[in-house]
Amino acid sequence: MAELELKPVRTRILTDKDNIVDMIEKYAKDDVGPDDVVSVAESVVAITQGRITRPEDLKVCFLARILCRFIPQEGSLSSVYGMQSAMDAEGKWRILFALLIGMLAKIIGRNGVFYELAGPQAPLIDDVTGTMPPFDKCLVYGPENPKEVAEEIKKRLGCYGAVVADVNDLKRARVVGISEGLEPNNLARILIDNPFGNASQRTPIVIIKNYATAEKRAEMV
């Protein structure tokens, strides 16, 4: 019986000149079957959508300089440009409000409230160094309309489903966009070990082979 298998697909560096669905078709079509789910890294989807900016092109406001100080160093918004890009994407008053409530929530022991309130783009922003060259010198926002992207991938490749995911080496996996009928938590679990690899491996597409069969088997059990 066919087993669930993760198959990374190597591509050239994708840029804002590329259409992500065209590129997935070009590099992965021959390996994708009707039982498979195609997953793609959200930062690469965002890059192909041109959702990148250089720190040098951002005008930093006073509030960004202050608020970035309250984000732990590991977070992308801890740099003044990460914070400014979040403010540009979600509005600076929303970010201020989210940070104040987040700090209060932390006092009573609840973490993650800031990112819950700061808007969908805030947790998806990658600061400089977050992606592969030549985009290592850019900030990358989250993708636009990730669900529609997933649906289009599914339609074009005739696969069981598609998912746009934000995965890193810190064992964090988040489904950003998903085609109809798939279970996001299950896919996040499958992708938790970051099969996309690091930037230099250039494998922004991962085919989850035999997903439909494995899902049916799990339901029967």
Next chain:
Amino acid sequence: MEFLITILLVALVVAIAIWLFIARQGDAEFEFLVDQRTDFALEELTEKTATFSCKVPFINKGTQGGTIMDAYPRHLLPHEQFDGVEVSSRLELLSAPPRTDNYFESVIILAGEGDTVAVTVKFTAKEGSIEEALGQMAELTVDMAIDIVYQIVARTPWYIHKTRMIMKCTEIMNAMQTKSAAK
């Protein structure tokens, strides 16, 4: 009136508290330790070219992590000073996989940590052999300044900083002689 004064006082206290928090938190602070660099060593010698390299450590001596977005060497040998060679230079992070494209990939350096870069300088003789050209350079006691230029981004907006080191003509000749002796 009392209410207004209270509001102003609270705002003042909050502003001072934030200022103290930021001051205490600090920021990244990078230093290229050119006084701890190795001597230039001759890496490659041909009839027309000589390539030297040295290692320069650097450290983030600040209290916050920071990112080196870009770094490159800027050699300064104006023809008014010496016109016998053409110079090219490049810089590489030693802990990163070797590159041949002279591209510096952005790197995060945590507070208190550091790394080492290799600075490579290639001289090409405009006329005659490189050994003759570098010999003339030494005769004229021409030392060459090299600025390590680096762009930093951290908690504060990006800035570009330069640290100067001097590639002395005596160091070049020593490296040439060491290589000859080794041969």
